[in-house]
Structures are given as structure tokens and as C-alpha cells.
Amino acid sequence: MIRIIPDVLDADGIARLRAILDAADWIDGNETSGPQAALAKRNQQLPEFGEAAAEAGRIILDALGRSPFFIAAALPLKIYPPFFNRYAGGENFGDHIDNAIRMRRGTDFRIRSDLSATLFLTDPDSYEGGGLVIEGMTEPPGLKLPAGHMVLYPSSTVHRVEPVTAGSRVASFMWVQSMVRDQAQRNLLFDLDMGVQGAAATLGQGDATVVRLTGVYHNLLRLWADS
Known part of the structure; x- marks a missing residue:
């Protein structure tokens, strides 16, 4: 079941987050990809262990903790620290399924990915393409939510990000292990x-x-x- 969670971040929260992200150095998104994902993925990403990702991730996790709708929908036990990606110039992420187990490199932190989440950080009219297509629920051109809105969906579904043909699409993505597995x-x-x-x-x-x-x-x- 796909859940749209509105207003995870308000305008001030988005502005704080974008100030951090816009000042950060971005790297090839395949820095953290497995072999299969690397064949389909073309985007940029913040370094997982960089200060920018850590600071921005804390803002998002604090916001999720204040969202009754997110808590009701996900019943979160653990949340993988948020990642951040950017698509521009035709970049995309082809059909894929997220890994069942996500392990944080160099630590003993791991989760079972029951749910995947994308938090949109750019308004949909600021870029062309870039829709999130989730098998069985959305078709091209895909889902494009207002900045600050999140989509939550089962990690077991095939999904993709359509090519961004103009502007840039910035988002945060993360995985949730729910208290209720089924x-x-x-x-x-x-x-x-x-x-x-x-x-x-x-x-x-x-x-x-x-x-x-x-x-x-x-x-x-x-x-x-x-x-």
C-alpha cells in the first residue's frame, strides 16, 4: 500500500535543508550501489558519512518523529539514516527492488527494509521528468509530490525514477523496519x-x-x- 504523507517538512524546514544540501559536495550515486543497482542508476548523492548528510538527516528524523501520520502508517522500529540524491541532465534510476537487508558500512547497524520512503525536496514545477514510478500503483510520468511531502511504499515493489530532462530533482530516501513485519x-x-x-x-x-x-x-x- 502506498501512503502519501503531506507536510513532513514545512517551508522553513525545507529552506534549512536545502541550504545544507546546496552547499555540500555531491558524488556519483553509485558509490553506495550494489552490482545490480549500478547497472540502472545514474544520479548524484551526498556522501553517506559526510557532515552534510548527518545534519540534514537529523532534521528529517526529528520531523518524522513529530508526524502522527507517518508513525501510524509505518509503525517504525528502526529507520536507516536518510540518504540524499539529485538527478539532472537526463539522469535516472531504472527498474529495481531495494535490498531486503540494509547494513551501514563500518557499523553493526542493520535493518530489514519493510518500507521505502522518498521525501521530495524540490517543487515538481521546477524540473521536468523525474517521476517516481511504483509497480502496480503509478505509471509514467510517475509520482511528483510538492516539496516537503513523502511517499511511503513497500520495499518489495519494483520502482524507478524517470529521466530528469530539465532542472534538477533533489530528494531524500530511506528505509524503515516496521514493528509489524506483515x-x-x-x-x-x-x-x-x-x-x-x-x-x-x-x-x-x-x-x-x-x-x-x-x-x-x-x-x-x-x-x-x-x-
Whole structure:
């Protein structure tokens, strides 16, 4: 299931982030690619362990921690530190599936990639092409969200970035290991969470039905979640 998460970053957050990124040195995106990805990938990337990526990544992780919609949709256990990429001059990333396990080089940090996320950092009218095409949900020209919006989708899906033919497309991307591994269970919990919130807005948090539904949500989460 694809989820669009609006306004992860506001205008001030985007401006702070872009100031960091625009001043940074970029490298060939294949610096961190595996053999298969290297055949399909043509873009630029911030060095994974550089100060710019670390500072910008902290801004994004702080913002995600304040996003109830992201937390409800992903139920995150671990998030791989955000990467940053840039496409221009016809660069693209062909069809691929993200690796099941992501290991941070030189550390013992690793996650199972249940969900992939792209946070758009340039407005869609500032570049041509560059749509994110996700198998089964989007077709060419693909998904292009306003700056500050995120798309969250299963890492098991084939996806690609169409060539950027004018301007430049800047984004952050990352992977999430969810507390709930099973996608169907995660979707049920999300729908139940949205229903409980809607009922609470109408009936009040103390309503007996809302209390009972909240209990059902947490008991299912207790049954299915790892921590």
C-alpha cells in the first residue's frame, strides 16, 4: 500500500535543508550501489558519512518523529539514516527492488527494509521528468509530490525514477523496519487507527466505544509487533 504523507517538512524546514544540501559536495550515486543497482542508476548523492548528510538527516528524523501520520502508517522500529540524491541532465534510476537487508558500512547497524520512503525536496514545477514510478500503483510520468511531502511504499515493489530532462530533482530516501513485519497486518492497524481517531473526534476520547476500539488496536499491536 502506498501512503502519501503531506507536510513532513514545512517551508522553513525545507529552506534549512536545502541550504545544507546546496552547499555540500555531491558524488556519483553509485558509490553506495550494489552490482545490480549500478547497472540502472545514474544520479548524484551526498556522501553517506559526510557532515552534510548527518545534519540534514537529523532534521528529517526529528520531523518524522513529530508526524502522527507517518508513525501510524509505518509503525517504525528502526529507520536507516536518510540518504540524499539529485538527478539532472537526463539522469535516472531504472527498474529495481531495494535490498531486503540494509547494513551501514563500518557499523553493526542493520535493518530489514519493510518500507521505502522518498521525501521530495524540490517543487515538481521546477524540473521536468523525474517521476517516481511504483509497480502496480503509478505509471509514467510517475509520482511528483510538492516539496516537503513523502511517499511511503513497500520495499518489495519494483520502482524507478524517470529521466530528469530539465532542472534538477533533489530528494531524500530511506528505509524503515516496521514493528509489524506483515504488510496486511500493518494495513489493518492503520485503518483501525484512522477509524479510532475519527470516532474520537466525533464522540470524544472518553466515549466507551472509542475506549474499546482503542483497546482492540493496542491488543492487536501487542499481538503482532516486535520491539
